[in-house]
Amino acid sequence: METTKRLFDEDAYLQQFTGTIVSCGEAEDEAHKGSYAVILDQTAFFPEEGGQTPDTGHIGDAVITDVQIQDDVITHYADRPLTVGISYEGMIDWERRFSNMQQHSGEHIFSGLVFSRFGYHNVGFHLSDHVVSMDFDGVLSPLQVAEIEKTANGAIYANVPITVSYPTKEEEQKLTYRSKKEIKGRIRLVTVEGYDTCACCAPHVRRTGEIGILKVMSLQNYKKGVRITILCGYRALAAFCEKNAILSSLTGILTTSEEETVSSVTRLKDEVRNLKGKCNLLKQELLQKKLAGTPADTEDLFFFEDELETSVLRHIINEEVNRRSGYVAGFVGNDEKGYSTIIGSAGKDCRELLKRLQDTLLAKGGGKQEMIQGSIPSTKDKITTVLKEIL
Numbered sequence: 001m002e003t004t005k006r007l008f009d010e011d012a013y014l015q016q017f018t019g020t021i022v023s024c025g026e027a028e029d030e031a032h033k034g035s036y037a038v039i040l041d042q043t044a045f046f047p048e049e050g051g052q053t054p055d056t057g058h059i060g061d062a063v064i065t066d067v068q069i070q071d072d073v074i075t076h077y078a079d080r081p082l083t084v085g086i087s088y089e090g091m092i093d094w095e096r097r098f099s100n101m102q103q104h105s106g107e108h109i110f111s112g113l114v115f116s117r118f119g120y121h122n123v124g125f126h127l128s129d130h131v132v133s134m135d136f137d138g139v140l141s142p143l144q145v146a147e148i149e150k151t152a153n154g155a156i157y158a159n160v161p162i163t164v165s166y167p168t169k170e171e172e173q174k175l176t177y178r179s180k181k182e183i184k185g186r187i188r189l190v191t192v193e194g195y196d197t198c199a200c201c202a203p204h205v206r207r208t209g210e211i212g213i214l215k216v217m218s219l220q221n222y223k224k225g226v227r228i229t230i231l232c233g234y235r236a237l238a239a240f241c242e243k244n245a246i247l248s249s250l251t252g253i254l255t256t257s258e259e260e261t262v263s264s265v266t267r268l269k270d271e272v273r274n275l276k277g278k279c280n281l282l283k284q285e286l287l288q289k290k291l292a293g294t295p296a297d298t299e300d301l302f303f304f305e306d307e308l309e310t311s312v313l314r315h316i317i318n319e320e321v322n323r324r325s326g327y328v329a330g331f332v333g334n335d336e337k338g339y340s341t342i343i344g345s346a347g348k349d350c351r352e353l354l355k356r357l358q359d360t361l362l363a364k365g366g367g368k369q370e371m372i373q374g375s376i377p378s379t380k381d382k383i384t385t386v387l388k389e390i391l
């Protein structure tokens, strides 16, 4: 089949075009079931390529949801059939495409700076509607990333041209440029004047100023290097609006200023920790009083609580184990989520009781003769029935 003419290679800003349908048939693969595979003689739709998601839009009345490329033939996936031999007007979703161009051009500047400063390669680029991520084959510190971010924004404000060129084989020998893979055939170079030259098949903005802003959103160690996510242009603005709304809600809830938010939350956390501590102490005292009412010579003892810290439960079990010779079993939880348990004994083998609970109620857990810890996916009634049978 004839290769598809890539209109976006010549003009990244082409939103509307006319193309003649070369072929159209029901899509055969599972991923595009129910849609039609449409090939035109030329297209402005950028296919999924080089880590970037494809353009969407319309061809005639048909909605285009996916665009793929194989052997230089570009296939559009449409929601209805289009007539072979007829020319249609195509329209790409420009807002989405322009955003992709902002992200991709921003990525080139960032990766170019990382390469020139540290010699690390971008070995994994991913540009989807939700994430723009780059994987570098070397480790960068948060400080180094912040420096690169600042320099990248300097490149944006310098508003330098971004150009596309196709060097001849001889010219290519003399050039140094970044490249992710061995490229077959003609090389397309994207140059950010004064900052970076990289082999790339995607559409880019004309000048760096159109990127608007580049913000690093996250940095994490990944394989032997780092994974960095960024947002540029409108997406960075959307993220700023979202975060600003969150901060505004928080200042409202905490009745504090933006600057005081962190200290307010820290104070709240401290208060919660203190109250939890007091609450645990009160619960412990309450339970101790309750259990003190049971005669010490009662050989076995079991009790249920809906909420209790494990450390408090263990403390109580230890106290009661010293008062009697049988089992002391505490169960904490509720009938929906099940119960966690600690069982202790000075005279009996706790593992035996656990075994019985495992056989009857699918309990899980382990421990020593004197004490076991576990969980039981059952109800209070069923656990009580089984214990009454055993004890």
Ligand SMILES: [Zn+2]
Binding pocket: 050, 104, 108, 198, 199, 200, 201, 202
């Ligand atoms: Zn690229």
